[in-house]
Amino acid sequence: MSRGAVRVAVDIVIFTLREGVLHVLLIRRGVPPFKDKWALPGGFVEEAESLDAAALRELEEETGVSDVYLEQLYSFGDPKRDPRGRVLSISYFALLSSERELRSGTDTADARWFPAYDAPRLAFDHRKILDYALVRLRYKLEWTTVGFELLPKKFTLTELQRVFEAVLGRQLDKRNFRRKILKLEILRALDERRRAGVQRPARLYMFSATVFEKLRGRGMIFPF
Amino acid sequence: MSRGAVRVAVDIVIFTLREGVLHVLLIRRGVPPFKDKWALPGGFVEEAESLDAAALRELEEETGVSDVYLEQLYSFGDPKRDPRGRVLSISYFALLSSERELRSGTDTADARWFPAYDAPRLAFDHRKILDYALVRLRYKLEWTTVGFELLPKKFTLTELQRVFEAVLGRQLDKRNFRRKILKLEILRALDERRRAGVQRPARLYMFSATVFEKLRGRGMIFPF
């Protein structure tokens, strides 16, 4: 093995919202090391594959979805992080909108959604990776538009507020939240409403990507 | 070569301030590929070395300094980014305080400081790395205390303002800047003054790390 030659894996922190709670997808390892322990989904980077491509491929393999929000997080390179030998982990985080239906095989005994703020012990240094992803997600939520990635295309303002609350872990004032979001002018109010039970139907909105650049100009998009 | 085995390099964007202008250290490559072209300092990660340790080692080799601000930036893994074969680049950025004296050998024909916003063509994908580092530095400057890393321990408010102006690339209002910085309560005013020419001597300040946690609590420290 020549100088600097190591194996490179991608590990993905896949977030979604279920019943208003932020969840993360974990896989139960079938082989040592850490057999039967929960771990982040991931795998080795192939020969001629970019890191992003490897992350997308793993994501597709685990969940059956493509075309999702995916962003590189951090690279973990402690020589002892994997007992099998030197494995570099390039971590990513992904956001799945809650409407997405995942391949069967997700959410079985060996692949389950866990509340992100209440995950079990994890293999390797995956706890560190998860914590890092949570920090990043919280910050990006407030400074970028990633929040929308956790929702279906059409959503109500209350649903959007629930996303913010689930990620930030605190309650927000309904009036202030709405004022702030609407002032950004990044939502398109639709003529549709959603009947969601016995109460007054809520207006639906869409994220309006055409004004994305507006925000960038105002320094509101965080370029990481 | 087993699946996923690649060589791993660290490349470091080393910033400093010279005469009020943000500079970056570049190395002229002595061997192919890109012989005689300017490139970011860097090198391969050793067998049993963490990524951070590799970056620190390279930094020390190039500049002779240790104990500097260093932070991982991003990992670039395009399979074609290095014509010699697959080389993953873990990029870092470092901030050197302007008082630091560097090893001789820095700032020679083969290692030179260039204005960061006016660097020559770079080898590999190093231009992308540099651009990324500049974006990151600008953001961190406004949301964290990294700005102090570019200054000596004791500095005047005007010097601090020059750092902000050099990085952000725009003029700031002296009164507003001072008010804002002082309100953070992260500076300790010293009893010393600096005589810097014919004019009125300026009060010296130190960064007061003991109040760092205050800022964190107020969400003012950006955790990347």
Next chain:
DNA sequence: CCAAAAGTGTTGGTTTTACACCCATGG
């Protein structure tokens, strides 16, 4: 007394926070 940079306050506009009630709907 001149040149040079240090130092210092006010005002108007915008943003943020805290806070409570009526509305539309289905059962």
Next chain:
DNA sequence: CCATGGGTGTAAAACCAACACTTTTGG
């Protein structure tokens, strides 16, 4: 008519941006 979540405004405080003159020093 009741239960449920949808929807709306206002006032006080904090924050931000624009703006100009006096002070201290050395020569």
